[in-house]
Amino acid sequence: MQYVFRIQRFDPDTDRKPYYREYTVELEPGDRVLDGLHAIKWYQDGTLSFRRSCAHGVCGSDAMRINGANALACKVLMRNLGQRVTVEPLLGFPVVKDLVVDMEPFFEQYRSVLPYLINDEAPPEGRERRQSVEERERFDDTTKCILCAACTTSCPSFWANDKYVGPAAIVNAHRFIFDSRDRGAADRLEVLNDRNGVWRCRTIYNCTIACPREIEVTRAIGEVKRALLYGDQE
Amino acid sequence: MIRVHKLDAVVVGGGGAGLMAALHLTRGGNVDAAVISKLYPTRSHTGAAQGGIGAALGNLEEDNPDWHAFDTVKGSDYLGDQDAIELMCREAVEVVLELEHMGLPFSRTEDGRIAQRRFGGHSRNFGEGPVRRSCYAADRTGHMILQTLYQQCIKNRVQFYNEFQVVDLVLSEGRVAGVVAYEIATGDLHIFHAKAVLFATGGFGRAWSVTSNAHAFTGDGPAVCFRNGIPLEDMEFFQFHPTGIYKLGILITEGVRGEGGFLVNGKGERFMERYAPTMKDLASRDVVSRAIFTEIREGRDVDGKKYVLLDARHLGREVIETRLPDITDFCRTYLGVDPVHEPIPIQPTAHYAMGGIPTDVDGRVVIDDRKTVLPGLYAAGECACVSVHGANRLGTNSLVDLVVFGRRSGRDMARFCRESDHAPLPADAADAARQEIERLLQRSGDERVATIRKEMQEVMTEFVGVYRDEAGLTTAVKRIRELRERYGRVRIDDTGKRFNTDLLEAWELGSLLDISLVTATCALNRTESRGAHSREDFPRRDDENWLRHTLAYASGRDDVRIGYKPVTITRFQPKERVY
Numbered sequence: 001m002q003y004v005f006r007i008q009r010f011d012p013d014t015d016r017k018p019y020y021r022e023y024t025v026e027l028e029p030g031d032r033v034l035d036g037l038h039a040i041k042w043y044q045d046g047t048l049s050f051r052r053s054c055a056h057g058v059c060g061s062d063a064m065r066i067n068g069a070n071a072l073a074c075k076v077l078m079r080n081l082g083q084r085v086t087v088e089p090l091l092g093f094p095v096v097k098d099l100v101v102d103m104e105p106f107f108e109q110y111r112s113v114l115p116y117l118i119n120d121e122a123p124p125e126g127r128e129r130r131q132s133v134e135e136r137e138r139f140d141d142t143t144k145c146i147l148c149a150a151c152t153t154s155c156p157s158f159w160a161n162d163k164y165v166g167p168a169a170i171v172n173a174h175r176f177i178f179d180s181r182d183r184g185a186a187d188r189l190e191v192l193n194d195r196n197g198v199w200r201c202r203t204i205y206n207c208t209i210a211c212p213r214e215i216e217v218t219r220a221i222g223e224v225k226r227a228l229l230y231g232d233q234e
Numbered sequence: 235m236i237r238v239h240k241l242d243a244v245v246v247g248g249g250g251a252g253l254m255a256a257l258h259l260t261r262g263g264n265v266d267a268a269v270i271s272k273l274y275p276t277r278s279h280t281g282a283a284q285g286g287i288g289a290a291l292g293n294l295e296e297d298n299p300d301w302h303a304f305d306t307v308k309g310s311d312y313l314g315d316q317d318a319i320e321l322m323c324r325e326a327v328e329v330v331l332e333l334e335h336m337g338l339p340f341s342r343t344e345d346g347r348i349a350q351r352r353f354g355g356h357s358r359n360f361g362e363g364p365v366r367r368s369c370y371a372a373d374r375t376g377h378m379i380l381q382t383l384y385q386q387c388i389k390n391r392v393q394f395y396n397e398f399q400v401v402d403l404v405l406s407e408g409r410v411a412g413v414v415a416y417e418i419a420t421g422d423l424h425i426f427h428a429k430a431v432l433f434a435t436g437g438f439g440r441a442w443s444v445t446s447n448a449h450a451f452t453g454d455g456p457a458v459c460f461r462n463g464i465p466l467e468d469m470e471f472f473q474f475h476p477t478g479i480y481k482l483g484i485l486i487t488e489g490v491r492g493e494g495g496f497l498v499n500g501k502g503e504r505f506m507e508r509y510a511p512t513m514k515d516l517a518s519r520d521v522v523s524r525a526i527f528t529e530i531r532e533g534r535d536v537d538g539k540k541y542v543l544l545d546a547r548h549l550g551r552e553v554i555e556t557r558l559p560d561i562t563d564f565c566r567t568y569l570g571v572d573p574v575h576e577p578i579p580i581q582p583t584a585h586y587a588m589g590g591i592p593t594d595v596d597g598r599v600v601i602d603d604r605k606t607v608l609p610g611l612y613a614a615g616e617c618a619c620v621s622v623h624g625a626n627r628l629g630t631n632s633l634v635d636l637v638v639f640g641r642r643s644g645r646d647m648a649r650f651c652r653e654s655d656h657a658p659l660p661a662d663a664a665d666a667a668r669q670e671i672e673r674l675l676q677r678s679g680d681e682r683v684a685t686i687r688k689e690m691q692e693v694m695t696e697f698v699g700v701y702r703d704e705a706g707l708t709t710a711v712k713r714i715r716e717l718r719e720r721y722g723r724v725r726i727d728d729t730g731k732r733f734n735t736d737l738l739e740a741w742e743l744g745s746l747l748d749i750s751l752v753t754a755t756c757a758l759n760r761t762e763s764r765g766a767h768s769r770e771d772f773p774r775r776d777d778e779n780w781l782r783h784t785l786a787y788a789s790g791r792d793d794v795r796i797g798y799k800p801v802t803i804t805r806f807q808p809k810e811r812v813y
Binding site: 011012013014030041042043045046047049050051052053054055056057058059060061075077096097098100103107111114115116117119123126127128129130131132133135136139140143144145146147176179181182214 | 273274276277278279281282328331334335336337339340341342343344345346347348371372374377378381382385386388389419448449450482484560563564567568682683684726727728730731732733734735736
């Protein structure tokens with residue numbers, strides 16, 4: 001079946017501003033958008049740049065805007081789109097080239113929330129720290145994050161103010177705040193209580209819709225807000 | 235413009251082995267080190283590992299590292315070095331606990347310990363029956379390991395050069411002087427002048443058409459080493475995982491069978507009972523992949539479409555959705571199949587390189603049959619060959635390998651950096667890399683990268699797959715030589731400096747072609763069947779002539795010279811391998 005890909009192109013070294021270019025590609029309905037991008041890059045126009053690696057939705061490289069919605073190109077099948085597909089880079093970070101955006105600001109946001117286990121108590125000698133099935137389940141959802149940035153770059157609050165730490169960073173803070181083994185919740189909550197922390201979230205739910213791992217992002221952010229308001233960390 | 239950075243050590247690759255090494259390398263605080271990765275580290279393929287990491291914790295039933303070692307030796311078809319295997323299985327226990335202490339969110343048992351499940355080839359009491367040894371976090375164990383190690387690297391302020399492609403190794407005065415890297419965002423070349431270099435670049439499944447491997451898995455580390463005169467060990471042994479998603483090759487974890495799922499052919503028979511009466515569907519991967527191939531070849535596939543079925547329906551929705559959520563999502567997304575209600579169409583998929591850059595148990599690269607160390611050069615993870623996997627790796631042991639030998643490499647590199655100075659940096663250190671990049675950018679030829687790559691993948695799939703024979707392998711070697719010839723006339727479209735992935739894919743194809751030539755040559759050379767290497771013209775294992783490792787050296791531009799190295803046997807004498 002024939003599909004038309006309309007792709008935003010931009011090379012800051014040679015182009016004054018972004019423009020769209022159309023490509024016609026032969027694909028099966030069960031093929032991924034990534035297969036379409038590869039068909040273009042490999043057989044029509046090698047100058048098209050995009051990131052990808054695992055090609056099945058676990059590495060987080062190929063988040064982009066597909067028909068206006070953030071998604072991983074390797075997780076969207078052609079049968080779920082029309083025969084015209086518009087592909088654009090994520091919004092809110094500088095474009096390096098074509099569909100590739102600068103991820104450094106994103107990882108800076110991520111690093112700011114102390115996204116690692118904090119616990120200075122000596123772990124038990126020769127065995128694991130115990131954690132009940134229920135305690136483990138408490139933060140299971142937010143362990144799934146692959147740092148693809150689909151949530152953060154779908155968030156109007158982030159579009160309006162790129163100092164906002166963003167949903168992905170909050171998700172990764174949540175993953176530790178609600179881990180029974182962690183002792184760093186107070187430090188993270190202090191970071192997130194900042195004027196560019198969780199309170200910039202206006203509960204718009206774009207992040208939840210955008211997440212390719214089906215993390216309930218808005219809910220996680222809400223739980224962090226509750227932890228700040230009521231000290232509710234159960 | 236070429237920028238020169240001087241530091242103590244560089245780690246090439248940001249997956250499990252690289253990050254574990256970086257953590258231990260920098261732990262003392264006095265080694266100036268950096269991780270160089272062609273991806274953002276969290277994109278590394280460790281994150282795609284699903285089913286678990288093997289360690290004899292004995293959390294659910296009796297287990298011990300000796301049983302794990304025996305299973306690994308048997309799984310390796312007796313080609314694994316037993317001293318290294320015993321050490322790995324002992325250290326697996328403490329490294330898994332170290333990961334938990336770092337915060338890794340393992341699934342839990344009812345009493346709050348690390349949960350464990352059955353896995354292929356892992357048995358109690360030297361082969362009596364399956365044992366629960368695989369420590370898991372649902373079917374996302376690799377993701378959790380990668381995230382946890384990256385989190386720790388942030389905590390410990392490890393320095394990263396993200397999206398830098400390493401294109402050459404610099405040697406001087408018989409030791410390591412550093413690496414040359416291409417900065418993807420800018421097109422600049424960088425020289426990292428270092429005392430020690432660790433390659434942790436992963437595998438090369440992209441040499442085949444159907445693979446579970448990421449696009450990034452192009453064998454860069456082994457290829458760069460090979461071109462610099464370092465041999466590659468046991469390259470004829472490449473694992474085909476039995477259960478890849480039909481046509482796509484996406485991994486469906488062995489954990490499905492560990493939880494009780496089973497394989498069914500087109501006639502509805504549980505065929506593994508015929509091939510492995512004791513372990514059945516949990517026999518080791520080479521055995522199961524051959525069984526599937528045989529079923530397909532003898533016409534017992536589904537509707538003549540060259541696939542069989544993996545049935546998990548009887549496990550029930552609860553087990554499937556809580557212990558196997560990701561593969562459930564993959565099946566629903568890519569196949570429109572819900573494993574709760576329907577069996578999963580599967581076929582074997584190119585999965586894992588048992589061979590690679592030869593090392594000792596401290597990750598030090600050893601360049602001959604006398605185990606001579608090349609000072610300052612290290613390798614760990616899939617790109618290395620210790621050898622703990624021999625002719626066939628057991629499920630869960632890749633993650634064990636990553637963390638155990640990543641850690642040992644990091645520690646030994648720290649020692650090496652303390653005791654050594656920098657080798658002088660040759661004035662022409664970056665010349666070869668620069669010339670190769672300029673050649674690719676010249677656009678004088680008429681061959682497309684994608685066309686050559688596709689033909690290479692077809693050759694490797696047809697002739698260097700689960701079953702092999704002399705005629706096919708001879709054809710493969712000849713065809714790969716022709717493809718390498720054509721690669722010399724490759725023409726790319728993008729000549730820009732900025733995020734030029736057209737150039738990168740061309741360079742990566744060079745790695746894949748070198749690695750394919752070595753793999754096919756070694757497979758042709760080994761006239762026996764052992765583990766994942768099945769020669770139809772030599773169907774039996776031949777311990778008298780072939781109980782030895784292959785070492786493949788570059789010889790001129792187009793030739794591979796073969797040498798050998800003895801296998802270390804400690805406790806487990808080779809015997810017939812039955813599951």
